[in-house]
Amino acid sequence: MAQQKDASGESRSQADEMRAELARKIADHMPLDGAKATGVPGLRLYRGSVPTECTSAAYEPELVVFVQGEKRINVGGTTLVCDRSTFLLTSIEMPVVSQVTKASREEPILALLLRLEMATVREILSQEEFHVPEAVSVARGMAVGETSVELLGACSRLLDLLDAPQDSPFLSNLIQREVIYRLLRGPQGKHLRAIATLGEQSNRTAKAVAWLRENYAKPLHVEELASVAQMGVSTLHHHFRSLTAMSPLQYQKQLRLHTARVRMLTDGLDAASAAFEVGYESPSQFSREYSRFFGQPPMRDIKVRRGASFATGLDSLQG
Numbered sequence: 001m002a003q004q005k006d007a008s009g010e011s012r013s014q015a016d017e018m019r020a021e022l023a024r025k026i027a028d029h030m031p032l033d034g035a036k037a038t039g040v041p042g043l044r045l046y047r048g049s050v051p052t053e054c055t056s057a058a059y060e061p062e063l064v065v066f067v068q069g070e071k072r073i074n075v076g077g078t079t080l081v082c083d084r085s086t087f088l089l090t091s092i093e094m095p096v097v098s099q100v101t102k103a104s105r106e107e108p109i110l111a112l113l114l115r116l117e118m119a120t121v122r123e124i125l126s127q128e129e130f131h132v133p134e135a136v137s138v139a140r141g142m143a144v145g146e147t148s149v150e151l152l153g154a155c156s157r158l159l160d161l162l163d164a165p166q167d168s169p170f171l172s173n174l175i176q177r178e179v180i181y182r183l184l185r186g187p188q189g190k191h192l193r194a195i196a197t198l199g200e201q202s203n204r205t206a207k208a209v210a211w212l213r214e215n216y217a218k219p220l221h222v223e224e225l226a227s228v229a230q231m232g233v234s235t236l237h238h239h240f241r242s243l244t245a246m247s248p249l250q251y252q253k254q255l256r257l258h259t260a261r262v263r264m265l266t267d268g269l270d271a272a273s274a275a276f277e278v279g280y281e282s283p284s285q286f287s288r289e290y291s292r293f294f295g296q297p298p299m300r301d302i303k304v305r306r307g308a309s310f311a312t313g314l315d316s317l318q319g
Contacts, residue, residue: 042115069109070102076245095254145188217279271298
């Protein structure tokens, strides 16, 4: 028992050292607040020195490894807490509301973001040597896990390629495959496996999610959505909520509101124009639902967001 405790303590100490090293590397490449793409395909970095207000965003399939600070993400009424010891895994497009809760000049929030390619996930799962521990028909499309020493090591080596661009064309793909392998082998791997495995309920539900993501401005006919997923209506509702923590209608509404907010912020649309563009027939209904979701009427919210420089940072890249 004492040996097990010693081994566990040694592993935590090693993980802490690797997080500190990874934090230094991210900070070296991100001297200023914001988010940016890197020379490594699919890899982005983020730094923020102040807590933020609640922000809406649409997260895409991605791994976010946090090494400093804290962020809270609300998806379908469930709050996920991401701190320096965790990673956020998103396997499908998810509308969320998020907030940086711990960040300062002395200890900014630092994170590494890596786009996840489902084709690569499927290719790894197809390998004869890869034994899937259990079949999972339904798994949530977003989850938080504890970052392992092995995953930290792969992320650190991926970040090292920023200082060795001549090695990136050959090594970046290999290291990204290792990152996905580590995720699949870990406790949260079921969230990727369920989406990537053809024929599984989550995979078919993900097709409905993708269709709704591309057609959110159209009137929602659940029968049509069920046909896309090759399910009955009641079965789709059950699996859609299991996967996204929302009903199809709630998912569509959040996508519409998020998209309208972004268009008003970035393109200067007024509330009525934004409402019609994302599929609302009634500007007054849009205003009511916007106020209920974001806490204040559209144009007042946009004025506040512009003052807070909303369009910069982690969520602007994920939105």
